[in-house]
Amino acid sequence: MNNVIVHSFFSDFDINLFKAGKHYRLYEKLGSHITSVNGVKGTYFAVWAPAAKSVSVIGDFNYWTEGKHQLNVRWDSSGIWEGFIPGVTMGALYKYKIHSNHNDIKTEKADPYARRCEHPPKTASVVWDSQYDWNDRSWMQKRHQNNAIDAPFSVYEVHLGSWKKKIEEDRSLSYTELSEELVNYVKEMQFTHVELMPVMEHPYDPSWGYQITGYFAPTSRFGYPEEFKTLVDKLHQNDIGIILDWVPSHFPEDAHGLGFFDGTCLYEHPDRKKGYHPDWKSLIFNYERNEVKSFLISNALFWLDEYHIDGLRVDAVASMLFLDYSREDGEWDANIYGGRENLAAIDFMKELNTEIYSSFPDVQTIAEESTSFPMVSKPTYLGGLGFGMKWMMGWMHDTLLYFAKESVHRKFHQNDLTFSMTYAFTENFMLPLSHDEVVYGKRSIIGRMPGDEWQQFANLRLLYSYMFTHPGTNLLFMGAEFAQRDEWNFIESLDWHLLQYQYHNGIKNTIKDLNILYRNNEALFEQQFNISGFEWITYDDHENSIIAYIRKDLKNEKPLIVVCNFTPVPRVEYRIGLPQEGVLEEVFNSDHKKYGGSGVSNTNQIQIENKKWHYREHSAKIKIPPLATVVLRYNN
Incomplete structure (x- = not known):
């Protein structure tokens, strides 16, 4: 019956x-x-x-x-x-x-639209009606200001399972515990946003959440859906935005998942050349099928609607854009025009972004896209893909390559450092030092720095201060903010005990103060995607391995002067050309003793002279510490 x-x-x-x-x-x-x-x-x-x-x-x-x-x-x-x-x-x-x-x-x-799933390795769906009374009205009303592209955007990337653990109980923190501990920490560190690696339900821990089976369910590993909403709510109540990693590029072949759902290739493309990902041994969504597009776009809007999420970082965009991604000749077929672009996936991304910004104009979508595909972060009405921002993978690669070199060799590689400025304003770039850079034998960020211990930490402070003053927004993976020595291991907690040591605590203080500097100076964010907000002072002093540049606010009333010394040799009377007369004061110095530096600084106000230098009418002599960044501001 x-x-x-x-x-x-x-x-x-x-x-x-x-x-x-x-x-x-x-x-x-x-x-x-x-x-x-x-x-x-x-x-x-x-x-x-x-x-x-x-x-x-x-x-x-x-x-x-x-x-x-x-x-x-x-x-x-x-x-x-x-x-x-x-x-x-x-x-x-x-x-x-x-x-x-x-x-x-x-x-x-399992139900593709289930709001809750059993705790893995169990695989059933759970009937759930998530009732929650939100207390983030203040944030939601002003979110359009906090999420704007001319607002500060400093992101702390987190893997919830390994950020911090209850060692004595051998478990990760729950959503409820994270809503206190993580929120308080991010607030202390002055990050503007948190980005969570995928929280959607997934069966396999070593996938870090990127192999999803429950697209509409926050993972049950850390609690109930309402408890995840509490975490979001608490972040918002403390003026912190939340971005979710979102994976519309592929899904696993697990028996209870989306693959071969009704005995046919329903969600995945039936042609294995388009429907199977050789790198990740997973299935690729069929972007040519209308109902699949509706599934994916509905899922994106679900998190923005039901969970008040402030942005989606879209994973593996490059793998979606190109039919030959990770494929040899003969393993892919050209599109109808003979090209390698996946036209259906491109149309899907345009439709996705159009709908997101139409329904939620105060959020951001961020593309993790590693190629030179044009106009990723340009509006769809101009022919772009419509993302709000794009990860600047070229900057990350070139900068880490440069910093890995001993300082004596850096003068031969200055172009590695300055090249990013030739394309910095072609997209709305976010500068990422993400989880991908501290796994699979790449070493930790501090582990890549050359020299003795002092130089390693000085180099790291220099890297971070260069990153925060470079045009664009910023993302830093957890642990990097206090110089975790070991590579990230998703099974273990971060090495919080390192904060008892001066140098590690100094890195933490550096990041905190860089966030404060970034948030409090319009010159660093009002024109972070606009060439009008940046101007070189010198980029070709490769003999001294020094660069200097100006960051400008919208009205050019409060410019910042940034000078970076990539050698351990201090420069006590280094002259730089300046845009106008007046007086400069030092507002940030990565060599400060509270960070673990040597303390070389410009303690007094710097008087600007009417002496031509660097093709400018005015100039001044400043002190530049070893392996350090100095940020100066006009004080007229």
Whole structure:
């Protein structure tokens, strides 16, 4: 006997949108939803499985028996199966048992739209109705200011499972514990935003969350969905934005996941040249299928809508853009124009960004894109992909390569450092020192620095201060802010005990003060994506391995002068050309003793002279400490 009552959340208009790939709120329709029908409380289920001959809901309420609760297929060829099951309420475990028309195959799948999942390695979906009273109205009302591209954007990247652990209990912190400890720490460090590596449910810890099976469910490893909302809420109450890593590029082949969902390639592209990722041994979404586009765009909007998320960092964009990504000749087919671009994926990204910025104009999307594909962060109406920002992978690669060199050799490689300025304003760039740079034998950031211990830490302070004063926004992976020595290990906690040592604590203080400098000086953020906000003073003093530049605010009333010395030789009377007369004062010095430096500084105000230098009418002599950055400001 089938105990399913015919019921639907879908209107004809919903179905037309779904078929056209234009339904961007599918989480309100598909999945499981607690409701009442004719006064009887239960749960409405709906799942897309067009190749099925039958779909049963199996769960702990029917002893996981196929056929007891068989859904009804809609008459409109949408491929949606739906129905209401009385008595099924909050917390019920379930899956879909799908009997396919294709080769009589049967699959047993978790709900693609489930709001909660069992704790891995268990794989069932959980009926859930996440009620939460938000207390972040103040943040949401001013978010358009805090998230603007002319606002400070300093991001702390976090892997929740290994940021800090309860050692005595051998466990990670819960969402509730993180809402106190992580929030307080980020606030102390003065970061403007937190970026979380994927929090969506995933079966395999070593994937770091990038192999997702539950796209609409925060992982149960750290608590309930409401507790994750508490973490978001607490961040907002402390004026901290939250960005989520989001993975629309691929998904794993786990039996309960999206792959081969109804006995056919439903979510993945049926052509393995387009549907399988050789590097990650995972499946690639079929961007040519309207219903799949609706799934992905609905998922992006779900996190922005239901969880008040402030931005999405879109993972592996390059792998989506190019048909030949990680493929040899013969392993890929050209597009209809003979090119290597994945035209369907490009259209998807444009549609995604158009809808996000239309519905949530006060958020940001950030592309992790490693190629020279043009106009990634330009608006779609100008022909761009429409992202708000793009990771500046070239800057990261060239800068780390330069800093790894002994200082005596750096004069031969100054171009590695200055080259980024030739393209710095072609995109809205974010400068990333992410988790990818401290794994797989690459060493920690401090581990790449040359010289003795003092020089290593001086180099690191120099790197960070150069990064924070370079045009663009910033991202730093957890542990790098106090110079963790070991590579990141997702199993273990960060080495917080290092903060008892002067040099490590000095790096932490450096980052905190750089965040304060960045937030409090309009010259560092008002024109961070505009060439008008930057001007070289000198980039070709390779003999001394020194560069100097000006960062300018919108009105050019409060410019900052930045001077970097990439050698351990202090320069006590180094003359720089300046844009105007007046008096300079030192507002930041990475060689300060409180950071572990030697203390060489410009303690007195610097009088600017009417003496030509660096093709300018005015100049001044300043002290430049060894392996350090000095930031000066006019004080007229």
